[in-house]
Amino acid sequence: MFYEPTNSKILRLGDVVTGYLATKTKIKQPFLSIDNSIYHNYTVNFEVPNCSVVLTPCCSIGEQNMICISPLIPLKKDFFKNPYLVDDFTRINRQIEPDKAYALSDWQKLPPEVQHAKLASGKSYIEYYLFVYAPNDYFQPYELRGEKTQFYMVDFRNIQTIRCDLIRSREHTLEEETNILASKCVQLSIKTREELRMKLAHYFGRRPAEDEIE
Numbered sequence: 001m002f003y004e005p006t007n008s009k010i011l012r013l014g015d016v017v018t019g020y021l022a023t024k025t026k027i028k029q030p031f032l033s034i035d036n037s038i039y040h041n042y043t044v045n046f047e048v049p050n051c052s053v054v055l056t057p058c059c060s061i062g063e064q065n066m067i068c069i070s071p072l073i074p075l076k077k078d079f080f081k082n083p084y085l086v087d088d089f090t091r092i093n094r095q096i097e098p099d100k101a102y103a104l105s106d107w108q109k110l111p112p113e114v115q116h117a118k119l120a121s122g123k124s125y126i127e128y129y130l131f132v133y134a135p136n137d138y139f140q141p142y143e144l145r146g147e148k149t150q151f152y153m154v155d156f157r158n159i160q161t162i163r164c165d166l167i168r169s170r171e172h173t174l175e176e177e178t179n180i181l182a183s184k185c186v187q188l189s190i191k192t193r194e195e196l197r198m199k200l201a202h203y204f205g206r207r208p209a210e211d212e213i214e
Contacts, residue, residue, distance in 0.1 A: 002090065002134040004187045011061045011167070011180070014188035014196045015054040016138060020162050022049050022071045047071075051138060051185060053131075053154040055200065062169035070159045072133060072152040080145045081106075089132045089151045093195045095123040128203055129156045131196055138185040156203045 011017075028041035049071035054061065056068045079085050081103040085092060091100075098118035099107055107115070133139070135150030142149065166180045188196065 001189045002192050003136060004189050007181075007184055007187045009181065011054055011067065011184065012187055012193065013054060013056065013058045013061075014193045016051050016072070016133065016136075016185040016187075017054060017069065017183045018051050018138070018185055019048065019183045020052050020069055021046050022052065022069075022158075023160060050140060051152070053133070055154070055156070055159050057197075062167050064163070065165050065167045066161055066163045067167055068159050069162055070154045070156065072139075072154055073158075074142055075132070075144060075149065075151055075153055076127075077145055080147065089149075090134055092127050092130060092132045092153075093192075093199060095125050097123055101126045125199060125202055128199070128206070130154070131156070131199055136186050156200065 007015075023044060023046045025045075026043045031040055051072045052069040053072060054067055055070055056066075061067055075089060079089060079092075082101075083104070084096075084100045098121065099115070101124075102110075110118075130153050132151055132153045139150040139152055164180075168180075
């Protein structure tokens with residue numbers, strides 16, 4: 001079960017919500033001076049995506065009337081090249097065997113020694129910055145590679161902060177906060193939320209090679 005049959009009266013990690021702004025800021029260079037005579041080249045784009053995902057840990061939701069969210073976006077076209085993923089795109093959320101991470105033709109192109117090394121390394125995450133959401137009634141169908149789908153994904157690299165006075169910490173009930181509750185579309189099951197938590201932890205917990213300690 002990917003989603004709970006009913007929603008709780010509070011916001012939770014992984015909730016699908018609607019009605020929140022998504023912004024993208026681009027600058028030419030850092031603003032190292034407040035000198036008004038210097039021209040700063042920047043753009044700020046915003047939109048209201050159909051659905052977004054709450055990516056604040058459950059126990060921290062509402063601190064300073066704030067949550068972190070990321071918009072849900074369509075799948076990558078390349079996913080459709082891999083039959084193992086086409087059977088269930090949510091397999092991207094879990095660690096999988098190395099040979100399952102490739103389309104068969106791509107796997108066969110790898111030198112035998114590379115295949116053996118990857119198989120010896122065991123299961124791992126692919127697309128470590130993505131988490132796929134199963135279809136539900138709130139997701140608009142779209143076409144990709146000639147196929148209609150309602151699978152969407154969240155990109156951990158697009159996380160941003162939203163502040164709103166109606167967002168309360170967990171010790172305050174949201175039952176009377178009509179607008180906040182109305183913005184909540186669906187809630188992940190406990191098992192799926194744990195998968196999201198584990199993949200988020202992996203994304204932020206990766207250790208760069210220069211920090212490896214022998």
